[in-house]
Amino acid sequence: MSPFSVFHGFSSACVHLSGKDALTYLRSQLTNSIPIPDEKQVFYSLWLNENGRVLADSYGFVQSEDSCLIWSYYTPIESLMNTIQKNIVADEVELTDVTSDFEFTILHPSEAGNELMRKTLQSAGFTHSSDSSIVEGDDFFVIGGSPLGKDDIAFIAEPAFHKKLHSALNQEISNLKILNLESDAFEFARISNGVTAVPKDLGHRNLPQEGRFRDPVIDYHKGCFPGQEIMARFRKSGKLNKRIRVFDIECNKTITSDNYDIPSNIYSGKTAGGTLSSIATHEDRTLGLGLLKERFIDKSLHIIGKNGTVTPVTLIET
Numbered sequence: 001m002s003p004f005s006v007f008h009g010f011s012s013a014c015v016h017l018s019g020k021d022a023l024t025y026l027r028s029q030l031t032n033s034i035p036i037p038d039e040k041q042v043f044y045s046l047w048l049n050e051n052g053r054v055l056a057d058s059y060g061f062v063q064s065e066d067s068c069l070i071w072s073y074y075t076p077i078e079s080l081m082n083t084i085q086k087n088i089v090a091d092e093v094e095l096t097d098v099t100s101d102f103e104f105t106i107l108h109p110s111e112a113g114n115e116l117m118r119k120t121l122q123s124a125g126f127t128h129s130s131d132s133s134i135v136e137g138d139d140f141f142v143i144g145g146s147p148l149g150k151d152d153i154a155f156i157a158e159p160a161f162h163k164k165l166h167s168a169l170n171q172e173i174s175n176l177k178i179l180n181l182e183s184d185a186f187e188f189a190r191i192s193n194g195v196t197a198v199p200k201d202l203g204h205r206n207l208p209q210e211g212r213f214r215d216p217v218i219d220y221h222k223g224c225f226p227g228q229e230i231m232a233r234f235r236k237s238g239k240l241n242k243r244i245r246v247f248d249i250e251c252n253k254t255i256t257s258d259n260y261d262i263p264s265n266i267y268s269g270k271t272a273g274g275t276l277s278s279i280a281t282h283e284d285r286t287l288g289l290g291l292l293k294e295r296f297i298d299k300s301l302h303i304i305g306k307n308g309t310v311t312p313v314t315l316i317e318t
Contacts, residue, residue, distance in 0.1 A: 002176060003113025004120075005189070006169065007106045008162060009181035013058075013077035015084060017068045021091040026060070026068060029087060029226065031208070032219040037062045040134045042143045046198070046208050046217060047083045049063040052230030054213075055207050056083040057198040061134050061141065071102070071156075073147050073181070074197040087226070093217075103162050104181065105155040106146045108189060114151050121153065124168035126152050147197075148189045188282035191289045194246050201244060201277045201289055209234065210243050210291060242274065242293045247313040249286040249303070254277055260305050266292060266313060268299035276303055276313070288313060 017026065026034055030045035040061075056075040062068045072080055077099050085095055109117045121128045129135045129144040140157035144150070155165060170176050179185050180244040196202050196211035207230075208218055220235050222228070246265075249255065257260070266274040273296030278289040292301075292315070301313045 002110075002173060002247075004107050004109040004117040005179060006166075006176060006186065007104075007108065007179050007181050007183070007186050008166070009104060010099060011071045011073050011102070011104055012099075013075055014071040014081040014097075014102050015077075015080060016098050017070060017084070017093060018096070019092040019094045020066050022066050022068055023062065024066065025088065025091045025093050028224065029084070029206075031222070031225060031227075031231070032216055033182065033222055034060065036287065037060055042132045042134055042145070044217060044310045046213060048208070048227030049204065050226050050230075052234070053204050053209055053229035054198055054202050054208050054211065055204055061143075067125045069098075069156075070109070072198075074200055079199065088275075094309070101158060101161050102156055103281050105162050105165055105178075106148065106181070106186075107153045108146070108148045109151055117153070120172045124165075124172050126155075126165065126168065134278075147195045148186070149193055164216050185279045185282055187278065188279035188287060191246060191278055191280050194289070195246065196244050196289070201291070203252040206291070207238075207240075208233065209238070209240055212244055231280060240294065242291045244289060245274075245292045245297075246316050247276065247288040247290065247301075248316045249279065249288050250312045251286055255263050255281070255286060255311075259307065259309070260303065262288070262311055266290060266296075266301050266303055268296050268301055273301065287316075 001021040032045050034043050043060050045052055045058060049055055056079055058068045058072045059162050060068055077097055097244045107117055115252040127135050131144045135142045140155055140161045142155050144153060146152035146154045166178055202211040218231055262279055263275050263277045266276050273289055274292035276288045276290040297315060302310050303313055304310055
């Protein structure tokens with residue numbers, strides 16, 4: 001068994017922002033503060049509408065005062081582009097879709113494989129980062145962390161670089177499998193860590209707190225951004241009726257679109273108490289992620305297949 005998993009592919013969206021107003025505009029739209037260029041830090045933010053509902057999410061790297069790379073693993077490019085540009089009026093900001101220019105390789109360690117993963121990278125001759133700092137090579141960026149966990153290492157580069165990286169890793173670990181970012185294994189790791197995918201699990205009808213987004217993703221002391229007043233009011237007196245939860249799905253066969261509708265209602269008896277929005281199977285275990293109303297957390301829960309099959313689901317994260 002490999003001490004770490006390797007995932008490779010394109011993100012759902014990757015956008016380059018340029019122009020003299022690029023950073024000023026970003027600061028007026030995102031839910032948290034963004035680093036200055038000299039800090040070379042990756043930041044993660046949400047994009048909200050005026051009612052504080054979630055439109056998109058994105059990671060970002062400020063390259064200079066007039067250049068920033070924005071990407072999202074799950075928000076589609078059309079949605080992210082529309083969200084970014086919708087409030088541009090007289091700002092000098094140019095957006096370029098670079099989704100097809102940059103591929104991603106994410107190294108995700110097993111519970112005991114973190115140190116070996118880093119030693120393997122070092123032996124293969126690649127610089128890596130141990131935190132959210134960006135390390136720039138001649139033809140790549142590398143950061144610590146990914147949607148799967150803070151111990152991950154993610155390489156962002158044009159296609160030619162990834163071939164060199166994968167070849168070097170294979171020389172260090174024979175028969176190393178390179179899995180797709182869209183694979184069940186990647187989705188299973190995301191779900192097991194309770195990571196919310198936008199807009200798959202949380203969208204324009206939802207508050208970010210329902211997806212367990214809090215500080216530092218929501219900076220309640222930051223100046224104005226769309227939905228800021230709603231966030232301030234929620235922090236003072238808000239109460240959640242539902243939130244994202246992780247579920248163990250007790251089934252004896254793979255759940256697919258052929259036998260279950262996903263998203264699917266989560267029932268207690270005949271009453272729908274939530275929605276299962278993500279599901280993945282790995283090594284004979286199936287996990288799901290979805291919104292559940294608070295008053296149902298102590299109830300017996302199930303989903304119903306297309307042929308009427310009742311499948312129990314157990315809340316494993318509260």
